[in-house]
């Protein structure tokens with residue numbers, strides 16, 4: 027699903043109005059109906075509601091929503107924040123229609139007009155929408171502050187008032203902090219950026235049949251992976267396939283005290299459909315791995331405690347495997363760095379790099395230039411910062427992510443809520459699965475195993491990254507359902523992996 031910028035959203039409204047065709051007012055009515063259906067399904071009881079409307083089309087939506095809620099017999103107090111002398115045409119029209127059925131519309135011009143909000147109330151925020159052109163000031167600011175102080179449930183129409191949809195706010199901007207945002211058809215970039223979490227809450231999409239052709243043709247680097255799209259990426263299995271069909275992966279993982287990471291990555295790799303798996307661990311990990319993961323072949327490293335790449339047993343060179351996954355638990359010993367230096371130039375196919383493999387790359391940047399193209403890197407934000415530089419805000423981070431993926435021709439998976447997958451072509455796919463329960467030791471090792479398995483099976487790197495991140499997050503969601511987000515551990519995520 028595409029994520030469009032504000033100019034594109036405006037043009038999309040116009041395309042819908044022209045080509046459907048539909049009168050602007052009817053499009054607003056459709057949006058309001060969509061909101062009200064969502065609302066009525068979630069809040070079927072008539073809790074007291076306060077709705078705050080601005081004077082533009084977001085406020086117009088609010089006026090129409092107020093009318094539709096009154097028709098459904100909700101108890102409603104309606105406020106218009108009169109911050110300017112001008113109103114949009116569609117606001118005016120809906121204001122008039124509302125006044126035909128109720129006299130109970132109050133106007134907020136001074137702070138003393140702002141009502142007290144009680145804890146059992148629901149606040150609907152329709153003050154400012156995607157038309158925001160500058161930070162909220164004056165009476166808008168005071169109203170937003172009052173709503174944020176109130177102990178009520180807050181629901182924003184389209185976007186929290188005061189939040190820019192596709193560019194950074196200043197740190198001292200005053201923005202509604204909603205529990206829910208109900209937006210129209212497509213998500214906004216602001217919704218998937220971590221620092222905006224409190225200005226978005228849970229967000230929900232309401233389909234208002236905007237022009238499909240415009241959406242299909244609109245150029246954007248930003249996408250949001252829906253379950254349907256992720257499922258389309260899944261390769262079907264042929265009845266006559268055999269284990270050779272699904273590749274032979276090599277994992278270079280573990281060091282003394284971190285053989286658990288090797289076990290987790292190996293199990294996840296096997297649970298993600300790899301045909302054959304060989305795991306190279308330092309000698310100290312040999313018995314652990316053979317016992318904990320009997321399905322994997324083990325090639326013990328020549329070194330007792332860390333990886334050096336030298337193998338005690340006769341075995342093929344890493345380049346002969348379908349792919350290589352490297353990083354979980356490996357540490358940063360000089361021998362391991364030397365291994366990376368020797369190994370990288372020999373590899374021609376995309377590989378997966380995680381954890382200390384990334385930290386070694388950050389400390390020895392010349393290695394970045396010899397990464398096989400289309401390799402997948404899986405940093406969390408701190409690791410990514412080490413690979414690049416600190417950023418002032420999420421938009422700067424996003425630019426830096428896109429630039430990095432393009433420059434080194436790699437796929438970068440920046441982990442977090444709405445994990446971002448940046449491609450060598452400059453696209454970014456935000457993931458839709460996962461929960462805070464995944465912030466626990468070992469889940470990154472699991473992801474490396476998953477991705478290595480997908481590359482070994484012949485998925486191209488972008489598909490492997492998008493699908494792998496989705497499936498990993500979904501398994502995390504299932505594990506959280508079963509164990510709760512606090513009690514779940516990385517092994518639960520492996521157990522919950524499903525590929526159908």
Ligand SMILES: NC(=O)C1=CN([C@@H]2O[C@H](COP(=O)(O)OP(=O)(O)OC[C@H]3O[C@@H](n4cnc5c(N)ncnc54)[C@H](O)[C@@H]3O)[C@@H](O)[C@H]2O)[C@@H](O)CC1
Nearest residue numbers: 039054057082083084154155156157158159160161162184
């Ligand atoms: N995107 C869509 O498909 C649809 C959009 N609709 C609604 O239309 C909204 C956008 O409407 P508008 O473009 O009228 O914009 P808004 O309603 O967000 O803002 C109204 C106007 O206020 C002014 N303004 C901006 N920032 C301000 C500030 N900080 N202080 C004071 N004034 C400020 C601007 O002149 C702006 O045009 C959307 O958020 C959505 O709610 C729906 O009605 C229908 C469909």
Ligand SMILES: [K+]
Nearest residue numbers: 151154185187
């Ligand atoms: K709003």
